[in-house]
Amino acid sequence: MNELFFSYIEGRSVLHRLDPRTKLVSVMLLSVVVLRASSFQDMVLLSSAFLLFALLAKQGIKHHLNSLRPMLLFFIFIFLVEVMFSESEGSFYLGPLGVSYEGLWKGMLVTSRFILLVLFASLLISTTRPALITLGIERMLRPLPLSLLGISSYDLATMMSISMRFVPLLHESLQQITEAQVSRGMDLRRNPLKAIPSIAVPMIRNTLRVTEDLAMAMESRCYQGAYRTSMLELDLHKEDWLSLLMLAFIIILFFYSPI
Amino acid sequence: MSVIVENVSFSYARKTQLEQMVLDKVSLKIGEGEFLVIMGEVGSGKTTLVKHFNGLLKPIFGKVTVDGYNAASVHARKLVGMLFQFPQQQLFARTVFEDVAFAPSNFGISGEELRSKVSWSLKLVGMDEKITSRSPFSLSNGHMRLVALAGVIAASPKYIVLDEPFTGLDPKGIKELSKALAQVHAMGVTIVVITHNLDHVLPSATRMVFMGQGKIAFDGTPDNYFLSTLPQIPDIPLLMRELRRCGVKVKDQIFDVEEAFQEIMRIKRMGTAHE
Numbered sequence: 236m237n238e239l240f241f242s243y244i245e246g247r248s249v250l251h252r253l254d255p256r257t258k259l260v261s262v263m264l265l266s267v268v269v270l271r272a273s274s275f276q277d278m279v280l281l282s283s284a285f286l287l288f289a290l291l292a293k294q295g296i297k298h299h300l301n302s303l304r305p306m307l308l309f310f311i312f313i314f315l316v317e318v319m320f321s322e323s324e325g326s327f328y329l330g331p332l333g334v335s336y337e338g339l340w341k342g343m344l345v346t347s348r349f350i351l352l353v354l355f356a357s358l359l360i361s362t363t364r365p366a367l368i369t370l371g372i373e374r375m376l377r378p379l380p381l382s383l384l385g386i387s388s389y390d391l392a393t394m395m396s397i398s399m400r401f402v403p404l405l406h407e408s409l410q411q412i413t414e415a416q417v418s419r420g421m422d423l424r425r426n427p428l429k430a431i432p433s434i435a436v437p438m439i440r441n442t443l444r445v446t447e448d449l450a451m452a453m454e455s456r457c458y459q460g461a462y463r464t465s466m467l468e469l470d471l472h473k474e475d476w477l478s479l480l481m482l483a484f485i486i487i488l489f490f491y492s493p494i
Numbered sequence: 495m496s497v498i499v500e501n502v503s504f505s506y507a508r509k510t511q512l513e514q515m516v517l518d519k520v521s522l523k524i525g526e527g528e529f530l531v532i533m534g535e536v537g538s539g540k541t542t543l544v545k546h547f548n549g550l551l552k553p554i555f556g557k558v559t560v561d562g563y564n565a566a567s568v569h570a571r572k573l574v575g576m577l578f579q580f581p582q583q584q585l586f587a588r589t590v591f592e593d594v595a596f597a598p599s600n601f602g603i604s605g606e607e608l609r610s611k612v613s614w615s616l617k618l619v620g621m622d623e624k625i626t627s628r629s630p631f632s633l634s635n636g637h638m639r640l641v642a643l644a645g646v647i648a649a650s651p652k653y654i655v656l657d658e659p660f661t662g663l664d665p666k667g668i669k670e671l672s673k674a675l676a677q678v679h680a681m682g683v684t685i686v687v688i689t690h691n692l693d694h695v696l697p698s699a700t701r702m703v704f705m706g707q708g709k710i711a712f713d714g715t716p717d718n719y720f721l722s723t724l725p726q727i728p729d730i731p732l733l734m735r736e737l738r739r740c741g742v743k744v745k746d747q748i749f750d751v752e753e754a755f756q757e758i759m760r761i762k763r764m765g766t767a768h769e
Binding site for chain 2: 416417419421422440
């Protein structure tokens, strides 16, 4: 058993009931807003929006915060990159490194943006069944002339949903391999050069094996990527339109806030 | 000296909606030289329990010590070797030698001592020393598993814990692995095996633990286990139990088809002589 994150959690909240397209559009729009956010007030507003949605999803914040854990190293990395490569003059020194308050602020801003992006994505995934996400993406992409590129909306949607489904699986596999190597005395901090291959090689082998198994299982069940009928038909309800209106309000507030 | 689990409780995904108690105030003492078999249904907490033996998981409540050391310490990790399910998937090195040498070299063993440890452990699991220069990925599934076991033995642990080691092995692989475990146990190493199929370890098992819903439902000898009403009793001991229940005086410690056949024939001969 594992600590779950980036997985669907069964529920009957308002967010669970919304059409997947509503949630997908909302997350996309919110991502644009998050990437445009540049002040402390913006961040407070967006964090409040996230807390409100998490409350509506009735899942508790801890599950979503768990989704940040695998990306902790990435967050630290982008924070340090922003701090170190900021163009402004150093306000104080950490050893040979000149650090400016502006650099620190930029680092915090960029890191907060990524954290919010992950949190909104976690909200989407935890309240929408993977099959519905695929269906939603497929329905949104269907009008596009993708056949000119030699692909179909079904292929793209399936690829996206499989990628999302693989995140917790890969994390579980990573945890199992790390535990096995730690039991054999591996110390990632003391000897990373020796430790990394002992994790990376089995990880790559296992991932290739799992993807190959999945491809074969899909082919065995006659998956061909062409037009497929669906058990579920999507339909936008009053709740969806209301949610989109509420989102539009948040976006207007964000862009035209008097503060 | 022993592994002592005192009142250990554990749950995954703490303080979330998914939180579920996996271990509920479990206490267990594993003495030196035992061959302990842990059984139980899926999700009963077997793997979670053994992951506490070398500090991979830390209890929320309670304490785990190995020969007096805290289970999460480096000392304890050296004493407890762990082989997870599908251990062949954890092999990574270019050669069998490098893979088997991984654990002992991590614990500071090098040079001639390392070489002799590798060849000793490969011999113990019944592998030919000639394979040391081969890639572990060129071996069969069963042999890869034996190499992984050799990799654990090479670090000379006092306790070896194996989580469902027989899953996915063919009969030949099962036989080889059972033999290797019996040999390692005969050298004085304490063995703890999680399994759903008792047949593979019965001749060596000295103690049985059955887990259910995060608690220990049974802890005793295999013979007492077969007298219980717990599930997962293998066919032959079950047959012997039913024969005893019907008044047939069959001997104890009969575990396989051959022994059962001989015993039934013996009773038949006695019956014929009596007539």
